[in-house]
Amino acid sequence: MSDRLRIALQKKGRLADDSFALLKACGLRFSVRGGSLLVRVKNMPIDLLLVRDDDIASFVSNDAADIGIVGENVLVEEQLTSALDAQIAMKLGFSRCRLCLASPERGSVQSAADLSGTRIATTYPGVTGRFLKERGISAKLVEMKGAVELAPSIGVAESICDLVSTGATLEANGLMAFETILESEAVLIRSARDMSPEKADLFDKLMRRVEGVIKSTDSKYIMLNAPKSQIVAITALLPGSDSPTVIPLAGTEDLVAIQAVCTETVFWETLEDLKALGARAILVLPIEKMMS
Ligand code: ATP
Ligand code: MG
Numbered sequence: 001m002s003d004r005l006r007i008a009l010q011k012k013g014r015l016a017d018d019s020f021a022l023l024k025a026c027g028l029r030f031s032v033r034g035g036s037l038l039v040r041v042k043n044m045p046i047d048l049l050l051v052r053d054d055d056i057a058s059f060v061s062n063d064a065a066d067i068g069i070v071g072e073n074v075l076v077e078e079q080l081t082s083a084l085d086a087q088i089a090m091k092l093g094f095s096r097c098r099l100c101l102a103s104p105e106r107g108s109v110q111s112a113a114d115l116s117g118t119r120i121a122t123t124y125p126g127v128t129g130r131f132l133k134e135r136g137i138s139a140k141l142v143e144m145k146g147a148v149e150l151a152p153s154i155g156v157a158e159s160i161c162d163l164v165s166t167g168a169t170l171e172a173n174g175l176m177a178f179e180t181i182l183e184s185e186a187v188l189i190r191s192a193r194d195m196s197p198e199k200a201d202l203f204d205k206l207m208r209r210v211e212g213v214i215k216s217t218d219s220k221y222i223m224l225n226a227p228k229s230q231i232v233a234i235t236a237l238l239p240g241s242d243s244p245t246v247i248p249l250a251g252t253e254d255l256v257a258i259q260a261v262c263t264e265t266v267f268w269e270t271l272e273d274l275k276a277l278g279a280r281a282i283l284v285l286p287i288e289k290m291m292s
Contacts (some may be wrong), residue, residue, distance in 0.1 A: 004045045005202050008059045008068035011037075011050035015186055018094040019069045023048075026209040045202065060191050061085040066199060073099055073124065073163060073184040080126030088187045090207060093214055095186040099127055100177035102170050103159035104152050112179050115139045115159065121151030122161035131161075131181040149173040208291065216290040220266045223259045224274060224282040225249060231256065233277050240264035261287065 007023070010016045020032060029042045032050065039048040049065050056070040057078045069092065078084050101120070103109040109118055112135060121142040122128045132139055142157045149169055151157040163184070164170060164177055188210065195203060222241075226234050235244055235258070244260035258279075266284050274282055 003198055004047050005199050006047045006049055006065045008049045008051055008056045008065035010053040015053060015095050025213045057084055057086050060189050067190045069186055069188055071095055071184050072187045073182060077124050077126045080130060085191050086189045087192060089190045090188045092186040092188055097163045097165040097184050098180045099124055099182040100164045101159055101161050101179040102175040102177040104174055105176050109159045119157040120159050120161055121148050121157035123148055124161060127182050128161040212290045216287045218265060219261055219263045219287045221285040221287055222262050224279040225255055225257050226279045228254050228256050230277045234258060234279055237273055238262055239266060
């Protein structure tokens, strides 16, 4: 393969936009307009291979790409059903969903205990089969490529095992989830093979940037003025920050300015609690990039 780092990404779908946005936030400049399969990143030796999500793990495994972004659910399924040489390098925190068992609200299957001897429709026979085996349940898997939620109403299966994010699709089909068998989010994967030193360097650099983007997404810079006597109490309230900067304020003896990076979500409740301790002029600012 060329010395350009090749990243396999979903071309269109639930992973695509956030994957592109993440890489752009990492400083990669590219444009995905048009139907091309291979997109050249303008400012770094990186190419993007735009494919269906089903192909991403096997491309990484077969050396058609160096790294990829795919749903953990798809990765685990393929690890269970084919020999795959691809592993998680980093969890990315978007495209979160759960693989759930679900059944009609008043059907014969209401919990995992009712599954024996029934049929389960799914696109994920590997993960579903693993769950059944672990629980010692013998049920028949009916493999479907899509529209799994229709299986009970057309009499193909008594229950389904499918991805759920909000539950709206299940509800619209009169189904209720009764067991989560896998939690999933987008993951960055790489093969276990060694990369050339140049690619390995670029990969490490990209990983640090991805880490920086993920950290900064949840992080905020908080600034406020407070009575000197409350520095300790206020510092204790700041979510996920260690030693804040404390600066004297001109023209006053008893007030200071406190500034800190909060690495966890700053809720309205936190601001209200800070105010109750005497904090004033509280500002919460977004952070664009971070590197420690
Ligand atoms: P492709 O055309 O690339 O094969 P697809 O139809 O198989 O796409 P999408 O529906 O775009 O796949 O979903 C891609 C991934 O997004 C899933 O594998 C899963 O990891 C994640 N995802 C998040 N929420 C959901 C959801 N509610 N339903 C399905 N997938 C979800
Ligand atoms: Mg797919």
